[in-house]
Amino acid sequence: MKKKYWILIFVVIVIVAFIGGYIMRAAQNNGQNDLNEEKTSAQHGMDVNAPESDSIPQITLSKRAQKLAQIEVSPVERKVVMISTPLYGIIDYDEKNLARIAAWVAGRIDALYVDYLGSEVQKDQAMALIYSPELVTAQAELIESKRVLKNLNESTLAFIKRSSTLTESASYDKLRLLGISDQQIGEIIDRGVPSDHLTLHAPLGGTVIDLSIREGVYVKTGESLYAIADLSHLWLICEAYESDLLWIKLGKEIAFHIEAFPGQIFTGTVSYIDPMVNEKTRTVRVRIDVPNPQNLLKPGMFVQAEQQTEVSSYHGERPLIIPASAPLITGKRAVVYVEIPGKEGTYEGRKINLGPKAGDYYIVDEGLKEGEVVVTNGNFKIDSAMQIMGKPSMMNPEREKDVIEEKLPVE
Numbered sequence: 001m002k003k004k005y006w007i008l009i010f011v012v013i014v015i016v017a018f019i020g021g022y023i024m025r026a027a028q029n030n031g032q033n034d035l036n037e038e039k040t041s042a043q044h045g046m047d048v049n050a051p052e053s054d055s056i057p058q059i060t061l062s063k064r065a066q067k068l069a070q071i072e073v074s075p076v077e078r079k080v081v082m083i084s085t086p087l088y089g090i091i092d093y094d095e096k097n098l099a100r101i102a103a104w105v106a107g108r109i110d111a112l113y114v115d116y117l118g119s120e121v122q123k124d125q126a127m128a129l130i131y132s133p134e135l136v137t138a139q140a141e142l143i144e145s146k147r148v149l150k151n152l153n154e155s156t157l158a159f160i161k162r163s164s165t166l167t168e169s170a171s172y173d174k175l176r177l178l179g180i181s182d183q184q185i186g187e188i189i190d191r192g193v194p195s196d197h198l199t200l201h202a203p204l205g206g207t208v209i210d211l212s213i214r215e216g217v218y219v220k221t222g223e224s225l226y227a228i229a230d231l232s233h234l235w236l237i238c239e240a241y242e243s244d245l246l247w248i249k250l251g252k253e254i255a256f257h258i259e260a261f262p263g264q265i266f267t268g269t270v271s272y273i274d275p276m277v278n279e280k281t282r283t284v285r286v287r288i289d290v291p292n293p294q295n296l297l298k299p300g301m302f303v304q305a306e307q308q309t310e311v312s313s314y315h316g317e318r319p320l321i322i323p324a325s326a327p328l329i330t331g332k333r334a335v336v337y338v339e340i341p342g343k344e345g346t347y348e349g350r351k352i353n354l355g356p357k358a359g360d361y362y363i364v365d366e367g368l369k370e371g372e373v374v375v376t377n378g379n380f381k382i383d384s385a386m387q388i389m390g391k392p393s394m395m396n397p398e399r400e401k402d403v404i405e406e407k408l409p410v411e
Helices: 002-044 063-068 133-151 158-177 182-191 242-247 379-388 400-406
Strands: 058-061 072-075 081-093 098-102 107-112 126-131 197-201 206-211 224-229 233-241 253-257 266-273 283-291 302-311 320-323 328-330 333-339 346-351 353-358 361-366 373-377
Touching: 058 379, 081 242, 081 283, 107 133, 126 224, 133 158, 133 182, 158 182, 233 242, 233 302, 242 283, 242 302, 242 353, 320 373, 328 379, 333 379, 346 379, 373 379
Parallel strands: none
Antiparallel strands: 058 346, 072 373, 081 233, 081 302, 098 224, 107 126, 126 197, 206 224, 233 283, 253 266, 253 302, 266 283, 320 361, 328 333, 333 346, 333 373, 353 361
8 A cells, every 4th residue: 555655656746847847948948039039139239120111122220220230321423433453464575576587598507696695786787607508509590690681681582581581580589588688689699609608687676585506506497596576665465354344445555563663653555455355364365565765674574554544424424323332242133222311210222233343433324313322331231131021132132023013213
């Protein structure tokens, strides 16, 4: 009997403990939910109210909430903007002022009149002397054709004269193909004796930037001997991002500086824009013509350039602009928060179409009008509050139907 009594007491204790544990767990969960709500409110730190009408995505913040969110606004304006387009590049040779001296005939270099890199040379200056037996045959043909033609001056056979004239002309052409100038051909005719040596001359004045030969070496036809560059005019090769191409135009002046001459500004003119985009860097090559009369600039120097562009007209009128911090952009969508006139602390979300970026501003294609006021700081916090309220926002765009119904008319 006593045993049954103690078993009954044990069962009652277990049931009471189970019920008590369930009640305590429920109380803890309710307390935790209340704590989470308090934390959420504390994190936002804003008194947020939804306007009575849900037809337009709006939100109203108290003065305290505006201060905590650090709300800043700016008017939508029409004004001229200056765009600074940064470019980075490297100084290079101007290919129009770059020439190579090659061996027109196979032979041996018997003399080098210019024998070190960096030499300054003048146009037509003697550079090297090449020996080639091939020269003798071609010169002898010309000398002989001149002699035959001279002896036929008194002849009445016109066709013989014509044939000899053609032979003489062919001899001239053959010597020119061997790299012999008209002046040198004249000297050969005056001398009347063929020579097995040919002097090579500089085709332009400038600096020797490549020397590939030495005295006594044999060279093949077409082998490069010298390279000469006129450094008084150079190219600046820059890479431009796709987004900046709108502002880079042929003929535009570009200012740039280099580390070697701090504080000194150099200028050049855009002469070529590559029609192809580099698939790896997503940039476009831009060539700038740069005068270098004092030879301060050297090929290979790195350059920081900048183009200043004044945008005074866009689609036939002054550009409509907003600060670059105003729109919240995700992909092709751009959302701004517009201050409602006469309703302090009330803002509405509005989808807009942006034009190109102009420095610290965006040009607006559609969705805003001059005089409206947009949020430039604190817009992310407003957008977060809109998401919590279930309103359309940057991260939670409205359905296409809602877009049509809620979009404000733009006058």
